[in-house]
């Protein structure tokens with residue numbers, strides 16, 4: 159996919175989009191301890207707007223590991239997710255894709271935060287739709303993980319309504335501790351089950 163371009167004299171300089179796979183990026187092998195295909199991947203945080211079950215009007219995304227460095231996910235668009243009357247808000251659809259692409263960290267066994275996310279909205283998504291998402295790692299370079307995904311209407315083979323490409327950056331657990339509010343850290347200390355990633359609870 160071409161990015162922006164400008165001319166310097168007679169030379170056209172093309173700047174690739176920052177989600178384009180850069181030279182040297184490689185698709186790493188599936189880690190031996192990655193969850194088996196079909197495994198339901200846990201919500202990383204029960205209060206997460208996208209995947210948490212304690213977020214009353216959240217997306218309640220359900221995510222399943224797939225083969226390779228890929229996953230699939232579903233969420234039902236409810237009246238709480240509207241932008242235009244009866245239609246999903248685009249920002250929420252981006253949110254769903256952000257979560258699905260970020261959850262690829264379960265497969266790479268790293269904690270990922272979004273550096274850049276680009277979404278194409280191809281079709282409106284009515285309230286009541288079950289959006290079927292799929293996401294995959296395209297390549298890794300250092301701490302950068304390049305990923306893509308799409309959302310289909312009402313079935314894994316339905317019409318594509320949204321597509322996204324993202325650049326995610328691997329961060330240590332300290333990233334979350336450093337930037338969180340003190341009360342959120344305290345809440346987790348009092349109830350470690352707020353975080354569902356067992357291996358990550360060792361920092362408390």
Ligand SMILES: CCCCCCCC/C=C\CCCCCCCC(=O)SCCNC(=O)CCNC(=O)[C@H](O)C(C)(C)COP(=O)(O)OP(=O)(O)OC[C@H]1O[C@@H](n2cnc3c(N)ncnc32)[C@H](O)[C@@H]1OP(=O)(O)O
Nearest residue numbers: 176202256257260269271272273274300302327334335338
């Ligand atoms: C509380 C207690 C514990 C809780 C535990 C919770 C468990 C959680 C587990 C799993 C969480 C999963 C959550 C998924 C949720 C969905 C994903 C989201 O919505 S995340 C939220 C939105 N995103 C952010 O808030 C990032 C904000 N940005 C940052 O924090 C920094 O900018 C960060 C970490 C992205 C990079 O900062 P640097 O200082 O660490 O590193 P630098 O050197 O700047 O970047 C590293 C590499 O990435 C490139 N890079 C960074 N940002 C880029 C960008 N926007 N575009 C292109 N390249 C970028 C850089 O060029 C650099 O590349 P080169 O290593 O030199 O090759």
